[in-house]
Amino acid sequence: MNLLILLIFVFLISNISGFNYLVVSPAFGHSHSTFMGKLADALTEAGHNVTVLSIIVSSKFRNISYTKLTKDIVVVETTNEQDQQAENMENNDFSRYWTQEGTLLETIPSYLMFTKMSDHGYETFRNHALPQMEYLKSHRPRYDAVFFESYLHTGKAIQEYLEIPVFLPVTSLTHDYRLAELIGEPVSPSYLSGYFTNFGNIMNFQERVINTLSYYLAQILISSPNWKTLQDPSKDLLVESEYYRAPYVFINSNPYIDFPRPLLSKTIEIGGITVDADALKSEKVDETWNNILKRRPHNVLISFGTMFKSIHMPDSYKNNMVKVMKSFKNVTFIWKYESEETSFANGAENIIFKKWTPQTALLADSRLSAFFTHGGLGSVNELSYLGKPALLCPLFADQVRNSKMLSRHNGSIEISKFNLESYNTLRSALHSILFDESYAENAEKLAKKLEFQPAKPKELFVRHAEFAARFGEQPALDCNLRTMGFATYHLLDVVVCLTSFVVLVILSLVVIIRKIVQSLAIKMKRD
Numbered sequence: 001m002n003l004l005i006l007l008i009f010v011f012l013i014s015n016i017s018g019f020n021y022l023v024v025s026p027a028f029g030h031s032h033s034t035f036m037g038k039l040a041d042a043l044t045e046a047g048h049n050v051t052v053l054s055i056i057v058s059s060k061f062r063n064i065s066y067t068k069l070t071k072d073i074v075v076v077e078t079t080n081e082q083d084q085q086a087e088n089m090e091n092n093d094f095s096r097y098w099t100q101e102g103t104l105l106e107t108i109p110s111y112l113m114f115t116k117m118s119d120h121g122y123e124t125f126r127n128h129a130l131p132q133m134e135y136l137k138s139h140r141p142r143y144d145a146v147f148f149e150s151y152l153h154t155g156k157a158i159q160e161y162l163e164i165p166v167f168l169p170v171t172s173l174t175h176d177y178r179l180a181e182l183i184g185e186p187v188s189p190s191y192l193s194g195y196f197t198n199f200g201n202i203m204n205f206q207e208r209v210i211n212t213l214s215y216y217l218a219q220i221l222i223s224s225p226n227w228k229t230l231q232d233p234s235k236d237l238l239v240e241s242e243y244y245r246a247p248y249v250f251i252n253s254n255p256y257i258d259f260p261r262p263l264l265s266k267t268i269e270i271g272g273i274t275v276d277a278d279a280l281k282s283e284k285v286d287e288t289w290n291n292i293l294k295r296r297p298h299n300v301l302i303s304f305g306t307m308f309k310s311i312h313m314p315d316s317y318k319n320n321m322v323k324v325m326k327s328f329k330n331v332t333f334i335w336k337y338e339s340e341e342t343s344f345a346n347g348a349e350n351i352i353f354k355k356w357t358p359q360t361a362l363l364a365d366s367r368l369s370a371f372f373t374h375g376g377l378g379s380v381n382e383l384s385y386l387g388k389p390a391l392l393c394p395l396f397a398d399q400v401r402n403s404k405m406l407s408r409h410n411g412s413i414e415i416s417k418f419n420l421e422s423y424n425t426l427r428s429a430l431h432s433i434l435f436d437e438s439y440a441e442n443a444e445k446l447a448k449k450l451e452f453q454p455a456k457p458k459e460l461f462v463r464h465a466e467f468a469a470r471f472g473e474q475p476a477l478d479c480n481l482r483t484m485g486f487a488t489y490h491l492l493d494v495v496v497c498l499t500s501f502v503v504l505v506i507l508s509l510v511v512i513i514r515k516i517v518q519s520l521a522i523k524m525k526r527d
Protein backbone atom coordinates (compact mmCIF):
# COMPACT_ATOMS: atom_id res chain seq x y z
CA MET A 1 0.00 0.00 0.00
CA ASN A 2 2.76 2.43 1.03
CA LEU A 3 4.69 1.45 -2.07
CA LEU A 4 1.67 2.34 -4.21
CA ILE A 5 1.41 5.79 -2.63
CA LEU A 6 5.12 6.28 -3.14
CA LEU A 7 4.80 5.29 -6.81
CA ILE A 8 1.87 7.65 -7.35
CA PHE A 9 3.85 10.40 -5.64
CA VAL A 10 6.92 9.83 -7.82
CA PHE A 11 4.66 9.74 -10.89
CA LEU A 12 3.06 13.05 -9.94
CA ILE A 13 6.37 14.76 -9.21
CA SER A 14 7.95 13.62 -12.46
CA ASN A 15 4.90 14.68 -14.44
CA ILE A 16 4.45 18.09 -12.90
CA SER A 17 7.79 19.37 -14.06
CA GLY A 18 6.38 22.54 -15.53
CA PHE A 19 3.09 24.42 -15.56
CA ASN A 20 1.28 26.39 -18.22
CA TYR A 21 0.63 29.98 -17.21
CA LEU A 22 -1.22 32.78 -18.92
CA VAL A 23 -0.31 36.38 -18.06
CA VAL A 24 -2.87 38.98 -19.15
CA SER A 25 -1.22 42.35 -19.60
CA PRO A 26 -3.09 45.36 -20.93
CA ALA A 27 -0.45 47.77 -22.21
CA PHE A 28 -1.55 51.21 -21.04
CA GLY A 29 1.33 52.34 -18.86
CA HIS A 30 5.00 51.41 -18.64
CA SER A 31 4.93 50.49 -14.98
CA HIS A 32 1.98 48.08 -15.36
CA SER A 33 3.45 46.38 -18.42
CA THR A 34 6.94 46.19 -16.92
CA PHE A 35 5.54 44.53 -13.81
CA MET A 36 3.52 41.94 -15.76
CA GLY A 37 6.49 41.33 -18.06
CA LYS A 38 8.75 40.60 -15.08
CA LEU A 39 6.24 38.14 -13.66
CA ALA A 40 6.12 36.29 -16.99
CA ASP A 41 9.92 36.21 -17.19
CA ALA A 42 10.29 34.95 -13.63
CA LEU A 43 8.03 31.97 -14.46
CA THR A 44 9.76 31.31 -17.79
CA GLU A 45 13.12 31.38 -16.05
CA ALA A 46 11.83 28.77 -13.59
CA GLY A 47 11.10 26.46 -16.51
CA HIS A 48 7.38 26.93 -17.06
CA ASN A 49 5.42 27.51 -20.26
CA VAL A 50 4.22 31.09 -20.20
CA THR A 51 1.97 32.88 -22.66
CA VAL A 52 1.54 36.65 -22.40
CA LEU A 53 -1.72 38.07 -23.72
CA SER A 54 -0.82 41.65 -24.49
CA ILE A 55 -3.87 43.88 -24.88
CA ILE A 56 -2.72 47.09 -26.54
CA VAL A 57 -4.70 50.02 -25.18
CA SER A 58 -2.55 52.76 -26.66
CA SER A 59 -0.48 52.33 -29.82
CA LYS A 60 2.44 54.00 -28.07
CA PHE A 61 3.08 50.68 -26.38
CA ARG A 62 2.68 48.63 -29.53
CA ASN A 63 6.35 48.08 -30.32
CA ILE A 64 7.84 47.88 -26.85
CA SER A 65 8.82 44.48 -25.57
CA TYR A 66 8.24 44.10 -21.85
CA THR A 67 9.62 40.57 -21.62
CA LYS A 68 13.16 39.40 -22.13
CA LEU A 69 12.80 35.63 -21.74
CA THR A 70 9.14 35.00 -22.54
CA LYS A 71 8.69 34.71 -26.29
CA ASP A 72 5.14 33.38 -26.51
CA ILE A 73 3.18 36.61 -26.86
CA VAL A 74 -0.34 36.93 -28.24
CA VAL A 75 -1.37 40.47 -29.15
CA VAL A 76 -4.82 42.06 -29.18
CA GLU A 77 -4.59 45.28 -31.19
CA THR A 78 -5.94 48.65 -30.17
CA THR A 79 -8.68 50.46 -32.07
CA ASN A 80 -8.37 54.05 -33.27
CA GLU A 81 -11.02 55.10 -30.79
CA GLN A 82 -9.21 53.54 -27.83
CA ASP A 83 -5.96 55.05 -28.98
CA GLN A 84 -7.53 58.50 -29.18
CA GLN A 85 -9.04 58.11 -25.70
CA ALA A 86 -5.68 57.19 -24.22
CA GLU A 87 -4.02 60.16 -25.88
CA ASN A 88 -6.70 62.58 -24.69
CA MET A 89 -6.36 61.32 -21.15
CA GLU A 90 -2.62 61.87 -21.24
CA ASN A 91 -2.82 65.37 -22.67
CA ASN A 92 -5.82 66.77 -20.81
CA ASP A 93 -5.88 64.80 -17.67
CA PHE A 94 -2.28 64.46 -16.64
CA SER A 95 -0.89 67.89 -17.51
CA ARG A 96 -3.29 69.59 -15.10
CA TYR A 97 -1.76 67.82 -12.10
CA TRP A 98 1.27 70.10 -12.27
CA THR A 99 -0.87 72.81 -10.74
CA GLN A 100 -3.85 70.96 -9.26
CA GLU A 101 -3.78 69.61 -5.75
CA GLY A 102 -4.98 66.15 -6.64
CA THR A 103 -7.23 66.15 -3.61
CA LEU A 104 -10.22 63.93 -3.09
CA LEU A 105 -12.64 65.85 -5.29
CA GLU A 106 -10.15 66.51 -8.06
CA THR A 107 -9.15 62.88 -8.50
CA ILE A 108 -12.72 61.56 -8.75
CA PRO A 109 -13.21 62.69 -12.39
CA SER A 110 -9.99 60.91 -13.33
CA TYR A 111 -11.21 57.82 -11.59
CA LEU A 112 -14.60 57.92 -13.33
CA MET A 113 -12.88 58.45 -16.65
CA PHE A 114 -10.71 55.43 -15.99
CA THR A 115 -13.81 53.35 -15.22
CA LYS A 116 -15.44 54.50 -18.45
CA MET A 117 -12.34 53.61 -20.43
CA SER A 118 -12.20 50.25 -18.75
CA ASP A 119 -15.87 49.48 -19.62
CA HIS A 120 -15.27 50.59 -23.18
CA GLY A 121 -12.07 48.56 -23.33
CA TYR A 122 -13.98 45.44 -22.35
CA GLU A 123 -16.61 46.04 -25.06
CA THR A 124 -13.84 46.46 -27.62
CA PHE A 125 -12.21 43.29 -26.37
CA ARG A 126 -15.48 41.34 -26.74
CA ASN A 127 -15.87 42.59 -30.29
CA HIS A 128 -12.32 42.09 -31.48
CA ALA A 129 -10.48 39.51 -29.44
CA LEU A 130 -12.44 36.30 -29.93
CA PRO A 131 -10.00 35.00 -32.59
CA GLN A 132 -7.16 35.35 -30.09
CA MET A 133 -9.29 33.61 -27.46
CA GLU A 134 -9.94 30.70 -29.82
CA TYR A 135 -6.23 30.56 -30.59
CA LEU A 136 -5.39 30.38 -26.87
CA LYS A 137 -7.91 27.57 -26.42
CA SER A 138 -6.16 25.41 -28.97
CA HIS A 139 -2.66 26.63 -28.15
CA ARG A 140 -2.16 24.67 -24.94
CA PRO A 141 -3.87 21.55 -23.67
CA ARG A 142 -4.92 23.69 -20.73
CA TYR A 143 -3.63 26.59 -18.69
CA ASP A 144 -3.04 25.85 -15.01
CA ALA A 145 -3.33 29.45 -13.82
CA VAL A 146 -3.85 32.98 -15.10
CA PHE A 147 -2.45 36.26 -13.74
CA PHE A 148 -4.13 39.61 -14.26
CA GLU A 149 -4.20 43.02 -12.61
CA SER A 150 -6.90 43.03 -9.98
CA TYR A 151 -8.74 46.16 -11.11
CA LEU A 152 -8.57 45.30 -14.82
CA HIS A 153 -11.36 42.79 -14.83
CA THR A 154 -10.98 41.63 -18.43
CA GLY A 155 -8.62 39.01 -17.02
CA LYS A 156 -11.46 37.47 -15.00
CA ALA A 157 -13.59 37.15 -18.15
CA ILE A 158 -10.69 35.46 -19.95
CA GLN A 159 -10.25 33.03 -17.08
CA GLU A 160 -13.90 32.03 -17.35
CA TYR A 161 -13.82 31.75 -21.12
CA LEU A 162 -10.71 29.56 -21.17
CA GLU A 163 -11.92 27.61 -18.12
CA ILE A 164 -8.64 28.14 -16.31
CA PRO A 165 -9.00 26.58 -12.84
CA VAL A 166 -6.87 29.06 -10.91
CA PHE A 167 -6.69 32.84 -11.14
CA LEU A 168 -4.13 34.98 -9.38
CA PRO A 169 -4.89 38.71 -9.13
CA VAL A 170 -1.83 40.92 -8.92
CA THR A 171 -1.40 44.65 -8.52
CA SER A 172 1.50 46.69 -9.83
CA LEU A 173 0.79 49.17 -7.01
CA THR A 174 1.77 48.79 -3.37
CA HIS A 175 -1.76 47.78 -2.49
CA ASP A 176 -5.24 47.53 -3.89
CA TYR A 177 -7.61 48.63 -1.17
CA ARG A 178 -10.63 47.06 -2.84
CA LEU A 179 -8.96 43.73 -3.47
CA ALA A 180 -7.76 43.59 0.12
CA GLU A 181 -11.28 44.16 1.36
CA LEU A 182 -12.73 41.49 -0.93
CA ILE A 183 -10.39 38.81 0.39
CA GLY A 184 -11.08 39.82 3.99
CA GLU A 185 -7.94 41.78 4.78
CA PRO A 186 -8.37 44.50 7.41
CA VAL A 187 -8.44 47.92 5.72
CA SER A 188 -9.37 50.43 8.36
CA PRO A 189 -9.22 54.05 7.18
CA SER A 190 -7.50 54.80 10.49
CA TYR A 191 -4.17 53.49 9.17
CA LEU A 192 -4.57 52.62 5.47
CA SER A 193 -5.01 55.42 3.00
CA GLY A 194 -7.59 54.74 0.35
CA TYR A 195 -8.20 55.08 -3.37
CA PHE A 196 -8.61 58.83 -3.48
CA THR A 197 -6.21 59.77 -0.72
CA ASN A 198 -2.53 58.97 -0.52
CA PHE A 199 -1.44 60.08 2.89
CA GLY A 200 0.73 57.15 3.83
CA ASN A 201 -0.10 55.12 6.90
CA ILE A 202 0.57 57.78 9.50
CA MET A 203 -2.19 60.38 9.34
CA ASN A 204 -3.07 63.40 11.42
CA PHE A 205 -6.65 64.14 12.48
CA GLN A 206 -7.56 66.14 9.38
CA GLU A 207 -6.14 63.48 7.08
CA ARG A 208 -8.06 60.77 8.90
CA VAL A 209 -11.30 62.72 8.45
CA ILE A 210 -10.67 63.01 4.70
CA ASN A 211 -9.52 59.42 4.49
CA THR A 212 -12.64 58.15 6.25
CA LEU A 213 -14.92 60.20 3.97
CA SER A 214 -13.05 58.93 0.96
CA TYR A 215 -13.37 55.38 2.21
CA TYR A 216 -17.17 55.58 2.25
CA LEU A 217 -17.24 57.55 -0.99
CA ALA A 218 -15.23 54.79 -2.63
CA GLN A 219 -17.77 52.25 -1.36
CA ILE A 220 -20.42 54.16 -3.30
CA LEU A 221 -18.42 54.94 -6.45
CA ILE A 222 -16.52 51.73 -6.92
CA SER A 223 -18.77 48.87 -7.76
CA SER A 224 -18.18 45.57 -9.42
CA PRO A 225 -18.42 46.16 -13.19
CA ASN A 226 -21.69 45.36 -14.86
CA TRP A 227 -20.18 43.14 -17.51
CA LYS A 228 -21.43 40.07 -19.34
CA THR A 229 -19.29 36.99 -19.90
CA LEU A 230 -17.38 36.59 -23.15
CA GLN A 231 -19.20 33.42 -24.17
CA ASP A 232 -22.73 34.46 -23.25
CA PRO A 233 -23.94 38.07 -23.57
CA SER A 234 -26.89 37.33 -21.28
CA LYS A 235 -24.79 35.98 -18.41
CA ASP A 236 -23.36 38.32 -15.77
CA LEU A 237 -19.63 38.14 -15.31
CA LEU A 238 -18.81 37.47 -11.67
CA VAL A 239 -15.83 39.56 -10.74
CA GLU A 240 -15.44 40.95 -7.28
CA SER A 241 -17.66 38.41 -5.57
CA GLU A 242 -15.22 35.75 -6.79
CA TYR A 243 -11.93 37.24 -5.71
CA TYR A 244 -11.89 35.40 -2.42
CA ARG A 245 -11.39 32.19 -4.43
CA ALA A 246 -7.93 33.25 -5.55
CA PRO A 247 -5.39 31.14 -3.64
CA TYR A 248 -3.01 34.12 -3.48
CA VAL A 249 -2.88 37.75 -4.44
CA PHE A 250 0.45 39.37 -5.32
CA ILE A 251 1.16 42.99 -4.48
CA ASN A 252 4.03 45.25 -5.52
CA SER A 253 5.09 46.28 -2.02
CA ASN A 254 8.17 45.28 -0.13
CA PRO A 255 8.02 44.89 3.67
CA TYR A 256 11.45 46.53 4.08
CA ILE A 257 10.42 49.63 2.12
CA ASP A 258 6.69 49.97 2.73
CA PHE A 259 4.72 51.06 5.78
CA PRO A 260 4.05 48.09 8.06
CA ARG A 261 0.43 46.97 8.08
CA PRO A 262 -1.64 43.85 8.75
CA LEU A 263 -1.74 41.45 5.80
CA LEU A 264 -3.37 38.05 5.32
CA SER A 265 -1.16 35.08 4.59
CA LYS A 266 -2.64 34.84 1.10
CA THR A 267 -1.26 38.28 0.27
CA ILE A 268 2.26 37.87 -1.05
CA GLU A 269 4.52 40.93 -1.13
CA ILE A 270 6.75 40.79 -4.17
CA GLY A 271 7.79 44.46 -4.39
CA GLY A 272 11.25 44.66 -5.90
CA ILE A 273 10.65 41.88 -8.41
CA THR A 274 10.96 44.45 -11.20
CA VAL A 275 14.46 45.37 -10.06
CA ASP A 276 17.29 43.07 -11.02
CA ALA A 277 19.85 44.84 -8.85
CA ASP A 278 22.85 42.78 -10.00
CA ALA A 279 22.09 43.37 -13.66
CA LEU A 280 21.50 47.08 -13.03
CA LYS A 281 24.72 47.49 -11.09
CA SER A 282 26.67 46.07 -13.99
CA GLU A 283 25.07 48.46 -16.51
CA LYS A 284 27.50 50.99 -17.92
CA VAL A 285 26.79 54.32 -19.56
CA ASP A 286 28.22 54.89 -23.04
CA GLU A 287 30.93 57.36 -24.03
CA THR A 288 28.57 60.32 -24.54
CA TRP A 289 27.16 59.94 -21.05
CA ASN A 290 30.57 59.22 -19.64
CA ASN A 291 31.72 62.61 -20.90
CA ILE A 292 28.68 64.33 -19.41
CA LEU A 293 29.22 62.75 -15.99
CA LYS A 294 32.92 63.69 -16.03
CA ARG A 295 32.35 67.43 -16.36
CA ARG A 296 31.58 68.34 -12.75
CA PRO A 297 32.08 66.68 -9.35
CA HIS A 298 28.30 66.19 -8.82
CA ASN A 299 25.47 65.08 -11.12
CA VAL A 300 21.70 65.11 -10.64
CA LEU A 301 19.22 63.32 -12.89
CA ILE A 302 15.78 64.94 -13.22
CA SER A 303 12.89 62.89 -14.59
CA PHE A 304 9.15 63.01 -14.01
CA GLY A 305 8.45 59.77 -15.82
CA THR A 306 6.55 59.19 -19.05
CA MET A 307 2.99 60.16 -18.13
CA PHE A 308 3.83 63.54 -16.66
CA LYS A 309 5.79 65.65 -19.08
CA SER A 310 8.21 68.39 -18.03
CA ILE A 311 7.13 70.44 -21.06
CA HIS A 312 3.68 70.82 -19.42
CA MET A 313 5.21 72.38 -16.30
CA PRO A 314 4.12 76.00 -15.68
CA ASP A 315 6.76 78.59 -16.65
CA SER A 316 7.08 79.76 -13.07
CA TYR A 317 8.32 76.26 -12.06
CA LYS A 318 10.70 75.98 -15.01
CA ASN A 319 12.22 79.42 -14.49
CA ASN A 320 12.72 78.88 -10.79
CA MET A 321 14.24 75.46 -11.32
CA VAL A 322 16.72 76.94 -13.79
CA LYS A 323 17.61 79.72 -11.35
CA VAL A 324 18.22 77.21 -8.55
CA MET A 325 20.27 74.89 -10.76
CA LYS A 326 22.42 77.78 -12.01
CA SER A 327 23.35 78.49 -8.40
CA PHE A 328 24.99 75.07 -8.05
CA LYS A 329 28.08 75.75 -10.14
CA ASN A 330 29.77 72.44 -9.45
CA VAL A 331 26.72 70.26 -10.24
CA THR A 332 25.59 69.03 -13.68
CA PHE A 333 21.82 68.62 -14.00
CA ILE A 334 20.54 66.12 -16.57
CA TRP A 335 16.88 66.92 -17.24
CA LYS A 336 14.65 64.50 -19.15
CA TYR A 337 12.75 67.02 -21.24
CA GLU A 338 10.40 66.24 -24.12
CA SER A 339 11.25 69.11 -26.45
CA GLU A 340 14.23 70.89 -28.01
CA GLU A 341 12.68 74.27 -27.18
CA THR A 342 14.64 75.08 -24.03
CA SER A 343 15.22 78.82 -24.43
CA PHE A 344 13.99 79.35 -20.86
CA ALA A 345 17.35 77.94 -19.77
CA ASN A 346 19.58 80.03 -22.00
CA GLY A 347 22.92 80.67 -20.36
CA ALA A 348 22.62 77.78 -17.89
CA GLU A 349 25.72 75.80 -18.83
CA ASN A 350 25.29 73.13 -16.18
CA ILE A 351 21.85 71.94 -17.39
CA ILE A 352 21.69 69.25 -20.07
CA PHE A 353 18.33 68.55 -21.67
CA LYS A 354 17.70 65.08 -23.09
CA LYS A 355 14.57 63.52 -24.54
CA TRP A 356 15.73 60.12 -23.41
CA THR A 357 18.09 59.07 -20.63
CA PRO A 358 19.52 55.65 -19.69
CA GLN A 359 17.89 55.98 -16.26
CA THR A 360 19.00 52.74 -14.64
CA ALA A 361 22.58 52.93 -15.94
CA LEU A 362 22.79 56.48 -14.60
CA LEU A 363 21.36 55.47 -11.23
CA ALA A 364 23.90 52.67 -11.04
CA ASP A 365 26.79 55.05 -11.78
CA SER A 366 28.65 56.19 -8.67
CA ARG A 367 29.13 59.65 -10.21
CA LEU A 368 25.40 60.34 -10.13
CA SER A 369 24.85 62.06 -6.78
CA ALA A 370 21.05 62.20 -6.62
CA PHE A 371 17.81 61.61 -8.50
CA PHE A 372 15.06 64.23 -8.71
CA THR A 373 11.87 62.29 -9.48
CA HIS A 374 8.07 62.25 -9.32
CA GLY A 375 8.12 59.13 -7.17
CA GLY A 376 6.58 56.58 -9.53
CA LEU A 377 6.72 53.15 -7.93
CA GLY A 378 9.11 51.79 -10.58
CA SER A 379 11.62 54.56 -9.91
CA VAL A 380 11.18 54.35 -6.14
CA ASN A 381 11.97 50.63 -6.23
CA GLU A 382 15.03 51.18 -8.42
CA LEU A 383 16.25 53.94 -6.13
CA SER A 384 15.82 51.74 -3.08
CA TYR A 385 17.78 48.84 -4.52
CA LEU A 386 20.52 51.03 -5.99
CA GLY A 387 20.87 53.12 -2.82
CA LYS A 388 20.69 56.60 -4.34
CA PRO A 389 19.51 59.63 -2.38
CA ALA A 390 16.54 61.36 -4.01
CA LEU A 391 14.47 64.48 -4.11
CA LEU A 392 10.88 63.29 -4.43
CA CYS A 393 8.30 65.58 -5.95
CA PRO A 394 5.03 63.65 -6.28
CA LEU A 395 2.40 64.98 -8.68
CA PHE A 396 -0.52 62.65 -8.41
CA ALA A 397 -2.15 59.54 -6.96
CA ASP A 398 0.13 56.85 -5.54
CA GLN A 399 3.25 58.98 -6.10
CA VAL A 400 2.37 60.87 -2.94
CA ARG A 401 2.26 57.70 -0.93
CA ASN A 402 5.39 56.28 -2.58
CA SER A 403 7.31 59.43 -1.69
CA LYS A 404 6.28 59.26 1.95
CA MET A 405 7.11 55.58 1.99
CA LEU A 406 10.65 56.13 0.73
CA SER A 407 11.49 59.32 2.61
CA ARG A 408 10.62 57.49 5.85
CA HIS A 409 14.00 55.77 5.44
CA ASN A 410 15.81 59.12 5.68
CA GLY A 411 17.68 58.67 2.39
CA SER A 412 15.50 61.10 0.47
CA ILE A 413 13.55 64.33 0.82
CA GLU A 414 9.96 64.89 -0.25
CA ILE A 415 8.98 68.34 -1.55
CA SER A 416 5.65 69.62 -2.73
CA LYS A 417 5.26 70.37 -6.45
CA PHE A 418 4.15 73.87 -5.47
CA ASN A 419 7.60 74.40 -4.00
CA LEU A 420 9.10 74.09 -7.47
CA GLU A 421 8.49 77.82 -7.73
CA SER A 422 10.04 78.65 -4.38
CA TYR A 423 13.76 79.45 -4.69
CA ASN A 424 14.69 78.95 -1.06
CA THR A 425 12.82 75.69 -0.47
CA LEU A 426 14.04 74.03 -3.64
CA ARG A 427 17.60 75.23 -3.16
CA SER A 428 17.83 74.11 0.42
CA ALA A 429 16.34 70.67 -0.40
CA LEU A 430 18.79 70.16 -3.24
CA HIS A 431 21.65 71.37 -1.10
CA SER A 432 20.81 68.89 1.66
CA ILE A 433 20.39 65.93 -0.66
CA LEU A 434 23.71 66.73 -2.36
CA PHE A 435 25.93 67.76 0.52
CA ASP A 436 24.46 66.27 3.72
CA GLU A 437 26.05 62.84 3.69
CA SER A 438 23.50 61.23 5.98
CA TYR A 439 21.09 60.91 3.03
CA ALA A 440 23.53 58.94 0.93
CA GLU A 441 24.41 56.78 3.93
CA ASN A 442 20.79 55.98 4.75
CA ALA A 443 19.95 55.25 1.11
CA GLU A 444 22.91 52.87 0.97
CA LYS A 445 21.78 51.21 4.21
CA LEU A 446 18.34 50.50 2.74
CA ALA A 447 19.90 49.05 -0.42
CA LYS A 448 22.07 46.74 1.71
CA LYS A 449 19.02 45.51 3.66
CA LEU A 450 17.22 44.74 0.41
CA GLU A 451 20.24 42.88 -0.87
CA PHE A 452 20.06 40.59 2.16
CA GLN A 453 16.27 40.37 2.38
CA PRO A 454 15.54 36.89 3.82
CA ALA A 455 13.14 35.81 1.04
CA LYS A 456 13.74 37.35 -2.37
CA PRO A 457 10.65 38.71 -4.17
CA LYS A 458 11.21 36.57 -7.27
CA GLU A 459 11.58 33.40 -5.23
CA LEU A 460 8.43 34.19 -3.24
CA PHE A 461 6.51 34.82 -6.43
CA VAL A 462 7.59 31.68 -8.30
CA ARG A 463 7.09 29.36 -5.32
CA HIS A 464 3.61 30.63 -4.62
CA ALA A 465 2.68 30.54 -8.31
CA GLU A 466 3.78 26.90 -8.46
CA PHE A 467 1.95 26.03 -5.26
CA ALA A 468 -1.21 27.63 -6.64
CA ALA A 469 -0.95 25.76 -9.95
CA ARG A 470 -0.41 22.49 -8.10
CA PHE A 471 -3.06 22.75 -5.38
CA GLY A 472 -5.56 25.27 -6.76
CA GLU A 473 -7.90 27.12 -4.42
CA GLN A 474 -6.90 27.41 -0.77
CA PRO A 475 -10.11 27.52 1.28
CA ALA A 476 -7.99 27.18 4.42
CA LEU A 477 -6.53 30.63 3.75
CA ASP A 478 -9.93 32.23 3.25
CA CYS A 479 -10.37 34.69 6.11
CA ASN A 480 -13.90 34.96 7.44
CA LEU A 481 -13.45 38.68 8.05
CA ARG A 482 -14.77 39.24 4.54
CA THR A 483 -18.22 37.88 5.42
CA MET A 484 -18.57 39.85 8.65
CA GLY A 485 -21.00 42.75 8.81
CA PHE A 486 -20.01 46.17 10.18
CA ALA A 487 -21.54 45.47 13.60
CA THR A 488 -19.92 42.05 13.99
CA TYR A 489 -16.51 43.26 12.87
CA HIS A 490 -16.55 46.25 15.22
CA LEU A 491 -18.04 44.15 18.04
CA LEU A 492 -21.02 46.51 18.26
CA ASP A 493 -23.34 43.62 19.18
CA VAL A 494 -20.97 42.53 21.93
CA VAL A 495 -20.56 46.09 23.21
CA VAL A 496 -24.34 46.60 23.33
CA CYS A 497 -24.84 43.27 25.08
CA LEU A 498 -22.10 43.80 27.68
CA THR A 499 -23.06 47.41 28.30
CA SER A 500 -26.71 46.41 28.82
CA PHE A 501 -25.61 43.76 31.25
CA VAL A 502 -23.48 46.19 33.26
CA VAL A 503 -26.27 48.77 33.26
CA LEU A 504 -28.73 46.11 34.39
CA VAL A 505 -26.48 45.01 37.23
CA ILE A 506 -25.93 48.61 38.36
CA LEU A 507 -29.67 49.35 38.19
CA SER A 508 -30.47 46.20 40.16
CA LEU A 509 -27.89 47.12 42.77
CA VAL A 510 -29.35 50.62 43.05
CA VAL A 511 -32.86 49.21 43.47
CA ILE A 512 -31.70 46.66 46.05
CA ILE A 513 -29.69 49.23 48.02
CA ARG A 514 -32.61 51.64 47.97
CA LYS A 515 -34.92 48.90 49.21
CA ILE A 516 -32.49 48.05 52.03
CA VAL A 517 -32.00 51.71 52.97
CA GLN A 518 -35.76 52.27 52.92
CA SER A 519 -36.49 49.25 55.10
CA LEU A 520 -33.72 50.28 57.50
CA ALA A 521 -35.17 53.79 57.68
CA ILE A 522 -38.67 52.42 58.40
CA LYS A 523 -37.22 50.14 61.04
CA MET A 524 -35.34 53.01 62.69
CA LYS A 525 -38.48 55.19 62.70
CA ARG A 526 -40.47 52.40 64.35
CA ASP A 527 -37.77 51.97 66.97
Ligand SMILES: *[C@@H]1O[C@H](CO)[C@@H](O)[C@H](O)[C@H]1NC(C)=O
Pocket (backbone or CB within 6 Å): 018, 019, 020, 049, 141
Ligand atom coordinates in the same frame (compact mmCIF):
# COMPACT_ATOMS: atom_id res chain seq x y z
C1 LIG B 1 5.31 23.25 -22.63
O1 LIG B 1 5.45 23.49 -24.00
C2 LIG B 1 6.09 22.45 -24.71
C3 LIG B 1 6.26 22.91 -26.14
O2 LIG B 1 5.12 23.48 -26.63
C4 LIG B 1 5.26 21.17 -24.59
O3 LIG B 1 5.93 20.11 -25.24
C5 LIG B 1 5.07 20.84 -23.12
O4 LIG B 1 4.21 19.73 -23.01
C6 LIG B 1 4.47 22.02 -22.38
N1 LIG B 1 4.41 21.72 -20.96
C7 LIG B 1 3.29 21.47 -20.32
C8 LIG B 1 3.41 21.25 -18.84
O5 LIG B 1 2.21 21.41 -20.88
Ligand SMILES: *[C@@H]1O[C@H](CO)[C@@H](O)[C@H](O)[C@H]1NC(C)=O
Pocket (backbone or CB within 6 Å): 059, 060, 062, 063
Ligand atom coordinates in the same frame (compact mmCIF):
# COMPACT_ATOMS: atom_id res chain seq x y z
C1 LIG C 1 5.57 49.54 -34.86
O1 LIG C 1 6.34 48.78 -35.79
C2 LIG C 1 5.75 48.65 -37.06
C3 LIG C 1 6.56 47.69 -37.93
O2 LIG C 1 7.87 47.59 -37.47
C4 LIG C 1 5.60 50.03 -37.70
O3 LIG C 1 5.00 49.94 -38.98
C5 LIG C 1 4.75 50.91 -36.78
O4 LIG C 1 4.70 52.22 -37.29
C6 LIG C 1 5.33 50.95 -35.37
N1 LIG C 1 4.37 51.64 -34.51
C7 LIG C 1 4.70 52.57 -33.62
C8 LIG C 1 3.60 53.19 -32.84
O5 LIG C 1 5.85 52.91 -33.45
Ligand SMILES: *[C@@H]1O[C@H](CO)[C@@H](O)[C@H](O)[C@H]1NC(C)=O
Pocket (backbone or CB within 6 Å): 297, 327, 328, 329, 330, 435
Ligand atom coordinates in the same frame (compact mmCIF):
# COMPACT_ATOMS: atom_id res chain seq x y z
C1 LIG D 1 30.06 72.55 -4.46
O1 LIG D 1 29.36 73.71 -4.12
C2 LIG D 1 28.74 73.72 -2.84
C3 LIG D 1 28.02 75.01 -2.65
O2 LIG D 1 27.32 75.39 -3.78
C4 LIG D 1 29.77 73.50 -1.77
O3 LIG D 1 29.15 73.39 -0.52
C5 LIG D 1 30.56 72.25 -2.07
O4 LIG D 1 31.63 72.12 -1.14
C6 LIG D 1 31.15 72.28 -3.47
N1 LIG D 1 31.76 71.00 -3.72
C7 LIG D 1 32.90 70.86 -4.44
C8 LIG D 1 33.42 69.49 -4.60
O5 LIG D 1 33.46 71.82 -4.94
Ligand SMILES: *[C@@H]1O[C@H](CO)[C@@H](O)[C@H](O)[C@H]1NC(C)=O
Pocket (backbone or CB within 6 Å): 408, 409, 410
Ligand atom coordinates in the same frame (compact mmCIF):
# COMPACT_ATOMS: atom_id res chain seq x y z
C1 LIG E 1 14.65 58.42 10.31
O1 LIG E 1 14.95 59.50 11.17
C2 LIG E 1 14.06 59.64 12.26
C3 LIG E 1 14.39 60.91 12.99
O2 LIG E 1 15.77 61.02 13.21
C4 LIG E 1 14.14 58.40 13.14
O3 LIG E 1 13.25 58.50 14.23
C5 LIG E 1 13.79 57.17 12.30
O4 LIG E 1 13.93 55.98 13.06
C6 LIG E 1 14.66 57.10 11.06
N1 LIG E 1 14.15 56.04 10.21
C7 LIG E 1 14.89 55.05 9.76
C8 LIG E 1 14.21 54.03 8.90
O5 LIG E 1 16.07 54.96 9.98
